Amino acid sequence: xxxxxxxxxxIDTVIPIxxxxxxxxxxxxxxxxxxxxxxxxxxxxxDSYSLLMKDDAGEVCGFVMGYYKQYDDIIGYxxxxxxxxxxxxxMGYGSALLAELEARVKEAGASCVELQAVKDExxxxxxxxxxxxxxxxxxxxxxxxE
Numbered sequence: 001x002x003x004x005x006x007x008x009x010x011i012d013t014v015i016p017i018x019x020x021x022x023x024x025x026x027x028x029x030x031x032x033x034x035x036x037x038x039x040x041x042x043x044x045x046x047d048s049y050s051l052l053m054k055d056d057a058g059e060v061c062g063f064v065m066g067y068y069k070q071y072d073d074i075i076g077y078x079x080x081x082x083x084x085x086x087x088x089x090x091m092g093y094g095s096a097l098l099a100e101l102e103a104r105v106k107e108a109g110a111s112c113v114e115l116q117a118v119k120d121e122x123x124x125x126x127x128x129x130x131x132x133x134x135x136x137x138x139x140x141x142x143x144x145x146e
Contacts, residue, residue, distance in 0.1 A: 001053060001054070001096065002054045003051050004051065005049075005050070005051060006043070007043060011036055011039050011040060014060060014063050014083075015035045015036060015039070017083065017085040019031070020085070021083055039065065045067045047067045049066060049068060049108075051097065051101055051104070053084075053096075055088070061087075061093055062084035062088060062093055062097055063082075064098065065081045066078050066079040066080045066113075068108070075109050075110050075111060076111060076114055077112070077114070078113075078115065079114070082097065095129070099130075101113070102145075106145045110145070111145055130143070131143050
């Protein structure tokens with residue numbers, strides 16, 4: 001498995017897995033145009049930082065997108081989206097990608113990773129296993145680094 005920094009040039013590579021996952025497994029209605037716009041918006045944000053995961057054959061199997069956010073006394077990382085292609089789910093790829101992202105943003109100076117998640121059993125289990133809890137002062141998930 002390879003994990004590398006993702007940028008604008010990778011959009012065409014991730015659109016097919018984005019559309020497939022959300023339309024076939026999450027009841028979405030994404031088109032190539034709307035998926036491209038969504039992904040480009042996140043990748044174009046100031047202080048954007050995203051990762052692309054490839055399997056040993058070089059096939060893209062997932063990605064994570066987000067950006068650093070300055071607060072008065074800390075820098076946080078806002079995780080906008082993490083997606084693992086359906087055929088690669090259940091193999092630990094999502095956990096590995098999330099752990100790699102956390103390590104990299106912590107090393108870069110982030111104090112936490114924050115995110116918004118769908119409030120359902122699957123997301124509660126996934127993020128809970130990774131140590132994310134409901135924040136007391138927001139309706140967000142947050143994981144603080146020590």
